[in-house]
Amino acid sequence: MHIYVQEEDFSQDALLRDIGKSSQTGAIVSFIGKVRDDTNTLHQLEIEHYPMMCKQALRAMAEDVKKRFLLEDVLIVHRFGKLNVGENIMMVATASSHRQAAFDGANFLMDYLKSNAPFWKKESFLDGTSKWVEPKESDAHAMTRW
Amino acid sequence: MHIYVQEEDFSQDALLRDIGKSSQTGAIVSFIGKVRDDTNTLHQLEIEHYPMMCKQALRAMAEDVKKRFLLEDVLIVHRFGKLNVGENIMMVATASSHRQAAFDGANFLMDYLKSNAPFWKKESFLDGTSKWVEPKESDAHAMTRW
Amino acid sequence: MDVKLTYFAWVRERIGLHDETYTTSATTAQELALELKERGENYSAAFHDLTLIRIAIDHEMAQWSACIKDAKEVAFFPPMTGG
């Protein structure tokens, strides 16, 4: 299990080299979330986090998903601070002997994390305004799929 | 669209830097398949391919999945030749504005590719025997999920 | 009982504090929030609708009915938006 909470960017290659090193790993699925700007209005995304709670919350989710999908390994990295459009926000990765478990584990972990990892996003726009990102209805209900 | 068929290994980092560079990309899902050996009996995996057909077959699948899931970008890299346990076999990656489309697109593409990309795997064992990998029943039926 | 209170996102902004140490005799998280709400305009702006707020007790997510008797830290924040 690999859990990182950090301000600086991460290297996918370096992180993925660390997981799934066992000869039983046949599949690695990774998800990378990036700062998106559909309308060319975003200045920055600021991510606030609860430092004392983050790592243990992420670790508990990673352990849960590892057991539930019988995964070989799970990785979560989540950044905080001020991020520009196009920057990496976070990554999860799952290693498994079979591909469907790796896909399902990563997909589930993202649903889980959206509503349970202590991070909050605030968007600052080019016109000087800013607002806290509201949780999506779809995110709150996503967990009921599993 | 990025399609590579090659004998040498690939760098995930370098490949992922090439996709999802647009400010509309919020999610990148990648799948990496590796040579697995559950029983410590495998010597090598040899991958035979149909060079004249590979790239166009992979490109057609990538185009189909891009349209079907409204993806920003799709990448496929598949190796051929003799591979050792733990080596990368292939990778697909999907870039999208939203995470579920990226997950579904990558998952679908893997099902598609398993039964339609002109590659054949032969396992050589430490005891000197070898056999062609049989397609899994589950792979043939996986496409009916979509 | 002395308890550390921590605030995040717009809860923090409305109250104007990251954290504070507070003395209370409240027994549940809900009692504590209703007590805080009476401490001034900034607190009442933050706590005017408890359905918008989530809580953690000693770094674990908790319900409003949860006992805070032995809590060292209670955190108040909007629904999370990580990922």
Add this chain to the structure above:
Amino acid sequence: MDVKLTYFAWVRERIGLHDETYTTSATTAQELALELKERGENYSAAFHDLTLIRIAIDHEMAQWSACIKDAKEVAFFPPMTGG
């Protein structure tokens, strides 16, 4: 008509050739395969059960019933196992 035949995986191994140029008057892929099957033990071992074999005509997957009249290349191989 001259057509290039290519073989992969155990079809190639049983026949003992990667590819060859062959003259045929067969009109469908199935007719062609049945013709090939009569060319000797190696071919009959490869083509003894056509349900185990997949084909591509000019680098596109095709059915056994497909016309090969204008084909430049016909490939025979087991079900694919990529990924």
